[in-house]
Amino acid sequence: xxxxxxxxxxxxxxxxxxxxxxxxxxxxxxxxxxxxxxxxxxxxxxxxxxxxxxxxxxxxxxxxxxxxxxxxxxxxxxxxxxxxxxxxxxxxxxxxxxxxxxxxxxxxxxxxxxxxxxxxxxxxxxxxxxxxxxxxxxxxxxxxxxxxxxxxxxxxxxxxxxxxxxxxxxxxxxxxxxxxxxxxxxxxxxxxxxxxxxxxxxxxxxxxxxxxxxxxxxxxxxxxxxxxxxxxxxxx
Amino acid sequence: xxxxxxxxxxxxxxxxxxxxxxxxxxxxxxxxxxxxxxxxxxxxxxxxxxxxxxxxxxxxxxxxxxxxxxxxxxxxxxxxxxxxxxxxxxxxxxxxxxxxxxxxxxxxxxxxxxxxxxxxxxxxxxxxxxxxxxxxxxxxxxxxxxxxxxxxxxxxxxxxxxxxxxxxxxxxxxxxxxxxxxxxxxxxx
Numbered sequence: 130x131x132x133x134x135x136x137x138x139x140x141x142x143x144x145x146x147x148x149x150x151x152x153x154x155x156x157x158x159x160x161x162x163x164x165x166x167x168x169x170x171x172x173x174x175x176x177x178x179x180x181x182x183x184x185x186x187x188x189x190x191x192x193x194x195x196x197x198x199x200x201x202x203x204x205x206x207x208x209x210x211x212x213x214x215x216x217x218x219x220x221x222x223x224x225x226x227x228x229x230x231x232x233x234x235x236x237x238x239x240x241x242x243x244x245x246x247x248x249x250x251x252x253x254x255x256x257x258x259x260x261x262x263x264x265x266x267x268x269x270x271x272x273x274x275x276x277x278x279x280x281x282x283x284x285x286x287x288x289x290x291x292x293x294x295x296x297x298x299x300x301x302x303x304x305x306x307x308x309x310x311x312x313x314x315x316x317x318x319x320x321x322x323x324x325x326x327x328x329x330x331x332x333x334x335x336x337x338x339x340x341x342x343x344x345x346x347x348x349x350x351x352x353x354x355x356x357x358x359x360x361x362x363x364x365x
Numbered sequence: 366x367x368x369x370x371x372x373x374x375x376x377x378x379x380x381x382x383x384x385x386x387x388x389x390x391x392x393x394x395x396x397x398x399x400x401x402x403x404x405x406x407x408x409x410x411x412x413x414x415x416x417x418x419x420x421x422x423x424x425x426x427x428x429x430x431x432x433x434x435x436x437x438x439x440x441x442x443x444x445x446x447x448x449x450x451x452x453x454x455x456x457x458x459x460x461x462x463x464x465x466x467x468x469x470x471x472x473x474x475x476x477x478x479x480x481x482x483x484x485x486x487x488x489x490x491x492x493x494x495x496x497x498x499x500x501x502x503x504x505x506x507x508x509x510x511x512x513x514x515x516x517x518x519x520x521x522x523x524x525x526x527x528x529x530x531x532x533x534x535x536x537x538x539x540x541x542x543x544x545x546x547x548x549x550x551x552x553x554x
Contacts, residue, residue: 207483327469348471354482359474359514364507 135339138295141179144358145317148347150340154314156290157338158282160266162300162310163319168330168351169299171204172319173262175355176297178209180260181218187260188252189221192268196221207353220256224269227252237272242281245269246288253292261289261296266309275308282312305335314338322346322361332358369394369553370401376551377406377525382488385516385526387496387543389552392531396429398553402492402527404435412525413439413487415480417473419498422447423461426494441484443476445469446498467502470511474518481522489524491515496530500539508539512546 137152146152153159163169177187191199199221200214213219227248231241253261263269263285270278282298289296298309303320310316316335321328332349334342347358373388380386390398407414418426423442430437442461449466462476477491493499493515500508519526528547535543543550 325468327466329469329471348475350472350475350479352475352479352482354479357475357478357482359471359478362470362507362510362514364504364510 137340140176141183142175142356144347144349144356148343148345148358149315149317149334149337150342153295154338154340156293156295157314158286158289158296158298158312159315159317159337160298160300160309160313161317161319162302162305164303164321165301167319167321168349168356169301169319170264171351172317172356173264173297173299174203175206175208177219177260177262178206178213179355181213182208182210184218185259186218186256187220187262188249188256188258189219189262189264190224190227190249190252191221191264192224193265195223204351205353206355208355217256220252220258222252232272235272236274237269237277239277239280242273242277243284246281246284249285250288250292253288253294258292259294261294262299263296264299265301266298267301270308278308279312282309286312286314319349322348329361331361369397370405372551372553373398373401374405376549377402377527380549382523382525383520384548385520385528385546386549386551387528387530387547389530389532389535389550391533391553394553396433398529399426399430400433400435402490403430403437403440404433407439407490408436411439411488412490413441413484415441415443415477415489415491415524417443417445417477417491417493419445419467419493419502420495422450422452424452427460439487441480443473443480445473467499470499470503470507474511474514477515478518481524489519489522490527491519491524492527492529494529496528496539496543497534500536505536505538505542509542509546512542516546 136155138155139152140146161169161172180187228241228245300309315337318333318335320331322331329348332347346361348361349358423444427437444461445464445467448463464472
């Protein structure tokens with residue numbers, strides 16, 4: 130079923146909703162990019178947890194760490210509750226458990242990428258998820274030829290839209306010219322900025338379809354109460 | 366010097382919350398002013414207090430208040446100085462959050478916001494100690510922008526914003542900046 134044009138999907142992350150015009154495009158695919166340690170995984174986790182707390186189920190698909198390790202290494206979050214996982218409102222999956230594992234010359238074939246999409250669709254249906262996080266895309270896409278990767282991302286984008294599931298792709302790196310950026314409905318860039326020798330964690334919204342989003346640079350802090358942001362001072 | 370407590374209390378009661386006030390004090394009146402703010406105003410009214418310490422480490426201020434037998438249960442610190450002197454420890458206590466340097470002004474706002482969230486149903490006073498110390502670490506233009514953001518944030522929470530400044534130690538441009546960001550400047554006699 131199609132989503133009303135311009136409909137926003139409230140993330141529940143107060144500071145993010147405020148700067149992206151009320152929420153992500155409903156049924157959209159948003160890329161959250163940034164280098165190591167910039168807070169991408171926590172961003173994705175908070176997105177799912179805030180949703181689960183509001184009764185929206187979510188699926189987290191990891192392409193690196195196993196779900197058990199992810200949970201045991203997660204920082205203490207005052208707004209989260211272990212019951213969200215135990216009750217199935219939040220489901221952690223690993224990409225290795227999707228598709229058949231088939232490779233041709235070490236690459237994921239078109240057919241295999243289709244099988245992964247089917248398994249993602251099943252996971253969404255099984256949980257009745259309205260939120261999805263794929264963390265991170267790089268290890269998966271690096272195993273695909275460019276045209277297969279593009280087709281995979283477009284299929285995922287279509288799948289999310291059809292299922293009315295709003296998804297986040299987490300992308301490692303600071304470059305904004307990779308495939309996932311080209312096909313995403315929104316891009317949030319996390320990174321660092323240096324001022325007078327001090328290091329700041331910063332966040333920028335580069336693109337957000339259908340919204341008059343903020344273009345400012347924000348300093349952010351990942352706290353046990355959730356992500357917090359404030360505009361970066363300019364001093365002029 | 367007159368007793369500063371009645372002057373502080375009458376001003377705060379008269380102004381109410383969400384009105385920014387700068388208390389210009391002498392060094393001798395420093396602890397009397399803190400006693401008035403924390404013990405005789407916050408504790409009496411049941412307000413939580415976020416104390417942004419730039420002059421002295423949070424542990425020093427807390428110890429001093431405890432030695433004066435002032436209750437510190439509802440006192441939370443944003444300590445901007447201990448990290449720079451390598452005196453901070455995450456295990457210190459859960460009433461203190463640290464900012465790595467007093468030049469990292471945005472993190473002062475974020476840590477304050479964090480403490481607001483931690484005490485979501487509480488009413489707050491926010492004390493910035495002191496404008497002079499912050500001015501020693503930051504350019505005035507940056508400080509001006511920071512003060513505007515800080516004051517807007519504190520006022521939007523309906524909290525009491527109180528700035529402390531030290532008499533006779535202020536550069537003229539910092540005094541001018543205070544005139545712009547504060548609703549009231551009170552020199553305690």
